[in-house]
Amino acid sequence: MKNDFFEQVYEVVKLIPAGRVSSYGAIAAYLGAKRSARVVGWAMNNAHGLPEVPAHRVVNRNGLLSGKMHFNPPEAMEERLANEGIVVKEDQIVNFKAHFWDPAIELAL
DNA sequence: GCAGTGACGGATA
DNA sequence: GTATCCGCCACTG
Helix, strand or coil: CCCCHHHHHHHHHHCCCCCCEEEHHHHHHHCCCCCCHHHHHHHHHHHHHCCCCCHHHEECCCCECCCHHHCCCCHHHHHHHHHCCCCEECCEECCHHHHECCHHHHCCC
């Protein structure tokens, strides 16, 4: 083990407060990972067995629940977001910008 | 070691 | 704002 990049992602995702959402690119940028947001999504894929990782709070730049289809069940993602007070319409977060949580800013404060 | 793929993002038209 | 292309890095076959 060498501090897997995935673990770094998990930590940031777990730091996402309730009622807030983040994006793959934002997390990757905060970690200083030039590897691209794609690797962040891959980390989420590894987070399948990690209930401590609220992957449902991580969406793409468009606020679209791109990964909801990978949830179990997929409806759990928008359901959890709705439970957090986030409105999801057509698999997309309403007023996503208002719910957006940027680790590079929030954690920097 | 090479090729294909993937929960994305940015740039360009 | 929408549509398309390319680049990015890691994992699997």
